[in-house]
Amino acid sequence: MVEKRGIGFFLTHAVLILGIAVVGLPIYLTLVGSTVTQQDIIQPPLPLVPGPHLVKNYSDALFSGVNVPVMRMLANSMVMALGIAIGKIVISILSAYAIVYFRFPFRMFAFWTIFITLMLPVEVRIVPTFEVAADLGLLNSYAGLTLPLIASATATFLFRQFFLTVPDELVEAARIDGAGPVRFFKDILLPLSRTNIAALFVILFIFGWNQYLWPLLITTEPEMNTIVVGIKQMLPTADDWGNWPVTMATAMLAMIPPVFVVVVMQRLFVKGLIETEK
Amino acid sequence: MEKRVTFSHKALPYLLVAPQLVITFVFFLWPASQAIWQSLFLPDPFGLSSEFVGLENFRFLFGDRYYLESFTTTAIFSLAVTALSMSSALLLAVMADRVIRGATAYKTLLIWPYAVAPAIAGVMWLFMFNPSIGLIAYYLKFLGYNWNHVLNGGEAMFLVVVAASWKQISYNFLFFLAGLQAIPKSLIEAAAIDGAGRTYRFWTIIFPLLSPTTFFLLVVNIVYAFFETFGIIHTVTAGGPERSTTILVYKIYADGFVGQDLGSSAAQSVILMVVVAILTVVQFRFIERRVHY
Numbered sequence: 001m002v003e004k005r006g007i008g009f010f011l012t013h014a015v016l017i018l019g020i021a022v023v024g025l026p027i028y029l030t031l032v033g034s035t036v037t038q039q040d041i042i043q044p045p046l047p048l049v050p051g052p053h054l055v056k057n058y059s060d061a062l063f064s065g066v067n068v069p070v071m072r073m074l075a076n077s078m079v080m081a082l083g084i085a086i087g088k089i090v091i092s093i094l095s096a097y098a099i100v101y102f103r104f105p106f107r108m109f110a111f112w113t114i115f116i117t118l119m120l121p122v123e124v125r126i127v128p129t130f131e132v133a134a135d136l137g138l139l140n141s142y143a144g145l146t147l148p149l150i151a152s153a154t155a156t157f158l159f160r161q162f163f164l165t166v167p168d169e170l171v172e173a174a175r176i177d178g179a180g181p182v183r184f185f186k187d188i189l190l191p192l193s194r195t196n197i198a199a200l201f202v203i204l205f206i207f208g209w210n211q212y213l214w215p216l217l218i219t220t221e222p223e224m225n226t227i228v229v230g231i232k233q234m235l236p237t238a239d240d241w242g243n244w245p246v247t248m249a250t251a252m253l254a255m256i257p258p259v260f261v262v263v264v265m266q267r268l269f270v271k272g273l274i275e276t277e278k
Numbered sequence: 279m280e281k282r283v284t285f286s287h288k289a290l291p292y293l294l295v296a297p298q299l300v301i302t303f304v305f306f307l308w309p310a311s312q313a314i315w316q317s318l319f320l321p322d323p324f325g326l327s328s329e330f331v332g333l334e335n336f337r338f339l340f341g342d343r344y345y346l347e348s349f350t351t352t353a354i355f356s357l358a359v360t361a362l363s364m365s366s367a368l369l370l371a372v373m374a375d376r377v378i379r380g381a382t383a384y385k386t387l388l389i390w391p392y393a394v395a396p397a398i399a400g401v402m403w404l405f406m407f408n409p410s411i412g413l414i415a416y417y418l419k420f421l422g423y424n425w426n427h428v429l430n431g432g433e434a435m436f437l438v439v440v441a442a443s444w445k446q447i448s449y450n451f452l453f454f455l456a457g458l459q460a461i462p463k464s465l466i467e468a469a470a471i472d473g474a475g476r477t478y479r480f481w482t483i484i485f486p487l488l489s490p491t492t493f494f495l496l497v498v499n500i501v502y503a504f505f506e507t508f509g510i511i512h513t514v515t516a517g518g519p520e521r522s523t524t525i526l527v528y529k530i531y532a533d534g535f536v537g538q539d540l541g542s543s544a545a546q547s548v549i550l551m552v553v554v555a556i557l558t559v560v561q562f563r564f565i566e567r568r569v570h571y
Binding site: 008012013015016019020023024025026027029030033041042044045046090091092094095097098099100101102103104107110113114116117118119120121123124125126127128129130131132133136147148150151156163164168171172175180181182184206209210212213216217228229231232235244247248251254255258259261262263266269270273274 | 281291392404547
């Protein structure tokens with residue numbers, strides 16, 4: 001911009017590097033914690049460089065864990081994150097299509113019903129939602145982990161906003177060519193929505209993966225825990241020392257999939273983040 | 279805004295909205311109405327029957343010292359998280375906006391904590407500050423400060439605030455950076471030519487032009503601190519010590535699931551629904567206004 005050299009230049013980079021160091025410190029120490037032995041950890045201070053036990057700690061975590069192999073919890077998390085992301089996208093693209101491209105009685109009623117879910121995050125209706133899920137026999141099931149979270153006003157709005165920008169001429173042309181609503185959706189609207197779907201997928205995958213309160217309530221068996229919830233049970237309690245290296249390895253494993261998605265699909269991630277907030 | 283050209287079909291639109299409406303009714307509207315209904319009843323200690331008490335649960339809550347304390351705790355927590363994460367993110371965004379070479383690398387290295395789950399963030403900060411094994415706790419002791427957030431409420435609050443802010447920096451950073459990049463460079467250059475220094479330019483030009491982003495983030499951060507930090511509180515402090523970190527959402531969980539006090543938990547849910555409704559309206563009104571800037 002205006003000045004490119006001088007003290008300001010170095011100060012700018014220094015602040016950024018310091019910021020990155022502070023932001024990265026917890027992750028670095030977790031990484032170190034996952035490569036040393038329990039002895040190294042319970043006799044502080046923690047070494048400042050990674051130790052040689054990476055393979056052992058991670059395979060201990062993956063294949064035996066503390067209560068349940070972390071592999072199992074990772075699989076549960078993956079099912080839940082994919083279920084929530086895909087489920088939300090499917091039901092909201094369909095309802096947005098109906099609301100934008102059809103005129104039917106109760107259309108506005110449907111719109112406002114969906115809108116109101118914005119005001120009802122799971123945190124404010126914990127007990128009754130749990131009761132409904134229990135009555136439907138959804139405890140400790142993948143359906144119970146995903147279904148109650150897949151209604152999303154934000155995704156519906158995003159698709160509605162996007163559909164409104166699609167030129168009307170496309171519908172007219174499709175109609176003249178004899179395409180019905182299903183054909184138009186499948187062959188024209190869906191391919192046009194590809195980038196929006198991908199951006200939304202990145203955001204919703206992270207949202208699903210990082211859910212905590214709902215899986216905590218709905219999974220009572222350790223085998224059904226997601227990794228984010230299961231790690232709480234691995235923390236030491238008042239009467240034992242726990243197994244810190246395995247717990248730290250689990251923390252790393254819990255971070256890898258969503259962080260990977262953000263870093264690899266950075267542009268889609270930024271697009272998704274900014275659009276879902278509109 | 280409406281479409282001019284539409285399809286006409288009798289059954290299809292209903293089929294298309296049905297999945298979302300069914301989920302919304304079963305898992306959102308019905309439980310919400312149950313919460314409102316249950317908030318008017320007082321179950322007996324064995325859960326066998328419940329007695330209609332009208333607004334008694336609410337009257338009790340607003341006279342309850344613990345509930346009012348939880349309101350104060352939530353206010354302190356969310357203000358601290360918002361202030362800490364927004365100010366550090368703004369500083370980093372202003373710096374990143376000045377950088378030409380390496381800007382993408384800095385951005386990538388700053389945005390990924392967004393992907394870390396609150397509960398995992400909690401576990402990591404706990405690992406650093408654990409009174410017996412944590413590295414930072416160890417060095418604090420070395421410097422003569424005896425850190426123990428398990429016993430000291432102020433330290434517990436500090437720890438959850440730092441962990442929650444750490445996770446939110448990425449989000450604020452991205453939005454601040456986007457906001458800064460949208461400010462026309464000519465304005466800033468004109469001021470520079472007129473002899474305005476860096477700090478002066480920031481407070482008189484950049485900061486005011488950034489205010490739509492700042493207000494937007496203010497609301498988003500408060501919502502975040504209220505509702506999305508449950509995982510951090512649950513892993514780091516479990517609301518303690520002595521309820522010093524029991525925010526409202528944590529209290530609903532603790533009263534409803536751990537304490538089994540359903541009437542009170544439902545009444546707290548209803549109060550929180552009102553809070554969310556207010557925050558949503560503020561957010562929407564503000565976003566409508568933002569368009570005119």
